[in-house]
Amino acid sequence: MATHIIADPTTAATTIDGTGTTGWISLSAAITDEAPTIADREDLLVTIAPGAGHGAPACFLPNHATIEIDGTHLGTVDPASAAPHRISDRARYATAWGLLTHECAHARHSQWDPPEGAPPGAVDAAMMLEESRIEAAQIRRRPDDRHWLRASATNLILADTLAHDPTTAPALTPYNAARAAGLLMGRADAGILLPFETEAVERAAETALGAHTLAELRKLWQAAQRVADDEADTMLELGRAWCELVGTDPTAPPPDATSGGTPAPSGAPSSLAEAINAATAAVAANTATEPAPTDPATTAAEAHTAETTARKSAEKTAARVFASSGPETGHTEIRATRAPSSTERAAARQLARALSTAALRDRTTTKTTSPTPPGRLRMRGALATDAQRAAGALPTAEPFTRTHRRIAPAPPLRLGIACDVSGSMSSFAGPVASAAWILAHAAHHTPIPATTATVIFGRRVRPITYPGTTPAAVTEFDARDNYEDIPRAIDALDGALSLHLPGAARLLVIVSDGNFRDDPRAQAQRRLDRLRATGCAILWLTPDHPCTRPMSGATIHPLTDPTTTAQAIGRAATTALRTTR
Template identity: 30%
Template sequence: MNAPAALTMDNEVQTFTADAWGQLSVRVGRFVDEIAARRDLMTVVGIAATPELAGGRPAGAYSHTTATVTIDAAQTLSPSDDPNQIDLRDRRDRARFPVLTGVAVHEAGHAAHTVRRGRLSKAVGAWAALLEEPRMEGRVVARRPQDRVWLRSSASHLLGSCTASSASSAARLLILVGGRIDAGVYDRCDLADLAEVAGEFLTEKQIGIVVEQTRVAVALDDGDVDGLVRCAESIAAAIVDEFDDADVDSEGSDGDDGAGCSPQHGASEGAGDEIAASGKNTSLRDALAAMARRTAATAQAAEHLTPPSAAAARATTAAENQRQMIAAAGRVASTGRLAHSVRRPTDGELAQSLRLNRAVEGALDRGERTQHIPQAVPPGRMRIRELARREGQIAAGVIPTATPWSRTRRTVVEAPPWAVGIAVDVSQSMEPVLEISAVTAWMVNRAAVDRGAAATVVWNAKAANLPAESIGGAVYVPEAGGVSDGLPEALLALDSRLQLTSGAGTRLVVVITDADLPNLDEIYHQAEQLASSQTRMLWLIAGQINDGAPSQLTDRVGGLPGVTVVELDDPARVADIVGEAIVRLLEAE
């Protein structure tokens, strides 16, 4: 008969058989295999399953030596949770048990993206293990964005009591929390100013070194041990740490490989060095806990496990209304027609278009990634030093670990996706700039062929798509007429065609107008929606036509993040200004 196992929390005891925990381990293991893309892992979920370490027991652990993920059920489940009723392959169960899911995702991330780092000094090895935390989670989120919610939901368990009480603990806070912000796991707006918290124990120079090296480490590829060690060495040289210089294996066989502020990383500074958490520390700790609770509640509400809050319900309703407006505007613009003529581009316009194509192609060129892969067997380039090491290992009677051969893998780095939408005011007062606006739209559309996406919407009282031919030469020139209150519909139509507020990558909206617009509140609302989704906007104000752009529009819209307002004194510069803006954005990504 299977021995019972007890789940104890808050002085309550729930008893389940060892077989129940074994079956749960199998189900969680299948979920872990899916994330890690491996089939050689063993997963163990149970009471006190993780190894006991100095200062406490981590919620989760991964061992390179045995390829085992262990999760402590006492820390990731509540006393009333029945292991027989949990299967993380079910998305509703993932929402029910967000902490268990987050710890499983974290440890699976180590199995998929963390490699052994060999023998390092204790200080460098500890900093390298800390830097690996946000770097690894960044890779997890990049490959599986849907797992970001679980890493956020389990933040308190992964980070523990991550407070600053000394220079080294303040540096750890910058790495573990700030690094996750850099990796796209946490949002900066959810947390306190980390530099202000760490500033009580670190100088500006030390903070700068830790932040810079963390950002470098977060961007490293899997297996770039040398790069990670260089970052760790820079931090170890800048921070006076309590670690000695003895050589140790930085990847202990039973270690957690870095599960946040766990004791093996020195989160506990020693009883004699403990300092009461300051108000800033408490604020940060509370913000992390609030973020975890809020994320878990949102995930549960999305699966209809709990009723959404009033604020969440209002936000959901507003988002749904916005989606319906975008879809409706897209349908209207695709069926609407505004008068236009068609002409062939001039030789000068063709040459300018070719220059823009080359500039965009150059801005999108990310080069190639070179990876040297060591191998124990051919084919590959022989490395004499490793061959001699292998012979020595064989002569000593130990299992050979040397890799005498090496092959090089080169892969082209893909450019980020990008989209450009152009909204052209075709009211009667805009006639002087319609010709060059049409040429600009034609050139941008040609530059986007096989590289990105582009669309042009013209508007007066209503909005309509401007036809475009990506191959060949046909410039569609809209005719001027009507009033100019259709810009909100034009922005919605561009959103419908290019998925501006719901997409990813570089997104730019160019608005060409004389700024004599009657519905500023509606325009500002749509511009705010685009800005909140990190869509950049370039407003070209034809001031020469309207004798200066109205300051009310430029003051309001120009204050939004990512918005640039340019007064257009020379209409002939429209194409150059738009082309330069596109290239700058692509080069910045």
């Protein structure tokens, strides 16, 4: 078993020759800066270089407060390019970072040393139990370290068992089976490995030990994982109990791992070695597909960049779609304009009154106190002032109170409508054209700051009403396209109305059956998710038939009568105003 803790004070720490090795020196210094956070102690030095570790992948020298990592585990990464202060960069050399994490766990939690004269067999078993104990303690303190410990588990286990080399692979003996179970199954019970990853080792151990003995050994490593960091006597007692269960002498040195046991075919590894190799291969394969812990700062920066890019893209799209000189022919055709009917005019006035009512806010009342008028005099405060003066103290009482009543300002309203003009939506073309005019005029007549815009989307995206304008006529359009560019429609409305910005009642209305192609659907879903995350309400008006596919996250409202489109949008707008604070 490789030695991870070298307590011999005469063992010298590895030094790096400065000639041509500046990359390793600078990387050692950079990792040393990160070690206090992981180990919760400030005195550690870290050396990473090829050949460090005293024969193990990594080791901890408590007398030197030094962690050593064999630089070969950095893989093909140039040490000069490593930036360990960035969490996202650590994924490039996850194995090396996992070795550091494991040794930091030793530095933080291995606070006991075997006393002089301790039985070597019991010490050997206790140190094996220590491996899973310190990793369990580490992830209790720092749960995200589990990923790095998994990344290094294969190297540590193979170094401890030598199962990867046929000349040193362990034979199937009770001692070796128990050790493999403690190292792998113990890590599974500690929460590092997954139970199914160690099934092969469990079967091999049960063959060599028996189900009862394996169950009793499991109780020991589970008990070890609950032992405090400085309880040497308890760990040695567990080591003695381990030896008794396995059938080895706790006072004698541990037996040779390669001798005895069930013989294997000439040149072939034992069934135990095969089980260990299968388990470590499963761990390596699963870890390779797991996401590494994320850096909050990096995640925030990436989110900010993505939001900025999305906002600029939406603004560019809005500028092109709502340009006054844009084409009006081709696909997604606008048919004609007509004068609004008396019914539409009445609906606009009615909706304006409803929006004004919804925007009303209750008066807020606040009370303030002061040492001088104006205000109502409170006698208790006046007596306290007189008492303070009589005592020769500076008066601090404030006997006058005032009540301030203010009406909170109504939030502005930003409302965008996007109507699908594919052939299946032809019955909604007229009602949506009418609703667009009604909403634009209602926004003009209401005293609250309200801005609306309407677009149609098919193969192209065209404006029906423009932000900040009151159309004199109702714009009618056809619905006979065979493609739906909904992502561009959402971008146009977002860029024109700033639907992503808080500080207003925001509502995006989509009138469609949702039968889109896969690519525009996926793009539109990402845009809707972004708007919803900023607090924008999404209303989806859909025909009342079973072949509709509205997108997730929207409030879905089936319409049996397309002529009620304006009323449905008006109710949603007034609700958005009432609920915005």
